[in-house]
Amino acid sequence: MKVSEALEKRISVRAFTEQPVDEKTITGVFEKAARAPSGGNVQPWRIVVLTGDKLEAFRAKMEEILLNTSLPAEAPEYHAYPPKLKEPYRKARFEVGEEMYATLGIAREDKPARLEWLANNFRFFGAPAAAFCFIERIMGPPQWSDMGMFLQSAMLMFQEEGIDTCAQEFWARYPKTVSEFCDIDDEWMLFCGLAIGYRDENHPVNQLRTKRLDPKLWLSVL
Template identity: 45%
Template sequence: MDVSQALQQRRSVRAFLPQTPSALLVRTVLERAACAASGGNLQPWRVVALTGEALAQVLQAAAQSNPQEYANSLSYPPNLWEPYRTRRFANGEDLYRTLGIPREDKAARLQQLAKNAQFFGAPVGIFICIDERMGLPQWMDVGIYLQSLMLQATESGLATCAQGFWRKYTEVLREPLALPQPYTIACGVALGYEDTAAPINALEAGRAPFDEWAVMRGF
């Protein structure tokens, strides 16, 4: 598989098989992703990968908490504007449509949303963290690492789902993750083998046309 194929095949998968990838395979994915570009070679990411009892303990700690969502943990800006509001709305509607959940069924939608806190059943949960003293350029470096991780996972036959959901759990999970101050969770990543029979994995998010977001001059 080449890079173009990995880019085209990578999707946010929200249902996984119970089979756990080997420790060697997970380490290989995480380690190769560290070839990601990093300004000044700071490599500002800190990664915690969990499975089995270690993952179960973290999920239990999260389930027993009531985390507060602060401004720096929000997944989207408040009062999202166009065209981003429409894109987000359409994505949400498409996702629930794969599950046959109508808009008025709030309980079912909340039940699906709660699966974020279980890494969507993935056998491996990954927390990508960053020192809070870092600036926006270093957050961009972490984003490059994240994309590299997901593409490497795709090449390795694994599926992923990046989750900003976990940012609000930094203080709740600081002790179970042995996360020193002043590190914060940048995002979580569900990792495992895709359950191809799950209806929700039929979702394929569209992309805006090139001319909507790009300009080329002088070519």
């Protein structure tokens, strides 16, 4: 598979088949993705993979949290977006949400249905495998960018294996639960989760082809 094909084929998949993904394939992909460059070659990432019974145990724990509405919310690891997202980012963010709910046939005013759909984040969208990505707290913006390059490398390598993914910053809302479950100490900060599996080709949510900003907004040649 050409890199351009992997780039085209990768989308955020939010509905998976039950077909399991071999654990060795997953760890192999992450090992290959570690060829991603990083400033000073520091390679600041840490990955924890969950499959089978471990993933089911984690899902059961999250289901409990989801149902127990009296539990206090955890302090989020970070804010996913700046508080006042300005244009053109605000519109892009709004549109992708609207397009996803339109694909699912969920109306804007149907708040319960939207919340119910959002809860699929708790379940890794039904994926048969998952991973959590951590970064050392002492690291700054350059290393966060290294982490991003590593993650995209992994997502493209998963495409080469015919495997789909969805990155989930959603998990940054539950850093305590995730870190405890993964037995990761507090020096490590949870960046995101990654749902891993085979896309359900028939599910409407996977028909979404997200737009991109007009390159004129961010690309120039002097």
